[in-house]
Structures are given as C-alpha cells and as structure tokens.
Amino acid sequence: MSSDRIPMTRAGYEKLKAEVEHLDTVEMPKLAQRVAAARSEGDLSENAEYHGARESQGMLQAKINLLRDKLARAVIVERQKEATGEVVFGSTVVVKDLKFGDNETFVLVGAGEEDYDAGKINVASPLAQGLLGRKVGERVAIDVPAGKMQFEILEVKFED
Numbered sequence: 001m002s003s004d005r006i007p008m009t010r011a012g013y014e015k016l017k018a019e020v021e022h023l024d025t026v027e028m029p030k031l032a033q034r035v036a037a038a039r040s041e042g043d044l045s046e047n048a049e050y051h052g053a054r055e056s057q058g059m060l061q062a063k064i065n066l067l068r069d070k071l072a073r074a075v076i077v078e079r080q081k082e083a084t085g086e087v088v089f090g091s092t093v094v095v096k097d098l099k100f101g102d103n104e105t106f107v108l109v110g111a112g113e114e115d116y117d118a119g120k121i122n123v124a125s126p127l128a129q130g131l132l133g134r135k136v137g138e139r140v141a142i143d144v145p146a147g148k149m150q151f152e153i154l155e156v157k158f159e160d
Contacts, residue, residue, distance in 0.1 A: 005075045007089055007123055008110025013074050016112040020067045023060060031057045070111055077110065085156055087131045089123050092159050095131075095151035098139065103154065106131070 008016070031053060038050035077089050087093050092107045107120045108131070114122040121128050127149070130142030134153050141150045 004073060006070055006073045006111045007077045008074050008112060009078075009090065010076050012110045012113040013071065013076055016067055016071055016074075019112075020064060020071065023064050023067075027060060028057070028064070031060060074111070085136050087134045087153065087156055089132075090158065092157050093131055093153060094155040094157075095153055098150040098152060104151075107159075108132070 034053040035050065035057060038047055038053050041047055041050070044050050087108070089108055089110070092105060094103055094105050096103050105119050106127070107118075108123045108128045109120045111122060111124070114120050114125075123129075123132070126144045127142055130140055130144075130149075131151075131153070134140050136153050136156055139150065139152045141148055
C-alpha cells in the first residue's frame with residue numbers, strides 16, 4: 001500500500017469510518033450466513049450459490065481493506081473560513097470553461113466526500129490539482145484523462 005497521506009475533512013473521515021463499521025458489522029455477517037447456508041447444501045464443487053457468496057465475501061473484504069487503508073493514511077484538514085482569493089482545500093471555485101463558454105462550480109473535498117454530480121471533486125484529482133493555488137482572474141489549462149481543459153477562475157469562496 002502507498003504511504004501517501006490523504007487529505008480529508010473531519011466529516012469525510014467520520015463518513016468513511018461509519019461505512020467501514022457498517023460493512024464490517026452488518027454486511028460481512030450477512031455474507032457469512034449466505035456462505036454457511038450454501039455450504040450446508042452439500043457438494044461444493046457445483047454449488048453456484050456457495051461460490052458466488054465466497055466471491056462476494058472476498059470483494060467486500062477487499063473494499064473494507066481499501067477503506068481502512070484510506071483511514072490509516074488520512075490527514076484531517078480544517079477548512080479555511082475566509083476567502084483569500086486563492087483556490088485551496090475546501091474552497092468552492094467558480095470557473096468559466098473557455099472551450100464551451102459556460103460556468104462550472106467545483107468544491108475541492110477530501111477522499112470519500114467526492115460527488116461529481118454535485119461538483120464535489122477530490123482534491124487529489126488532476127482537475128483539482130490544476131486549480132490549487134490559482135487566483136481569481138487567472139486562466140489555467142489542465143491536463144485531464146479526457147484531454148486538456150481550459151478555465152478562467154471567476155470566484156473562490158467558502159460555504160458550509
């Protein structure tokens with residue numbers, strides 16, 4: 001596993017912690033019951049339910065391990081409350097897409113808090129990394145997996 005620190009807010013950390021707890025104490029026991037029930041049906045070599053349940057159990061354990069790793073590498077970052085005009089962790093950034101001419105709003109959040117439909121992007125993403133440290137009025141070109149995006153930063157603010 002990587003030793004890179006993962007910035008997140010206290011709320012994001014608590015959300016991830018609650019998800020791990022739920023998966024570990026609710027979902028994993030349900031799968032263990034499915035495995036036991038399928039095992040009791042006899043011949044395991046042709047028991048699709050048993051093999052399916054074991055596979056689901058392995059995938060769930062992998063997810064739990066991944067989330068625990070994120071929690072172990074988490075660094076709680078307190079959000080700034082006053083705008084400095086500079087894009088930082090926790091800020092809401094309004095940009096003008098110079099290719100399409102429309103405005104977009106992004107909130108730079110920590111791991112586990114991203115919600116792309118709501119404009120909440122992970123601070124470690126290429127898009128967020130390209131915006132960090134920029135100021136209102138700056139134009140920026142950011143390489144993302146889909147190509148190059150060009151923005152003008154219109155506003156930087158903080159919302160609760």
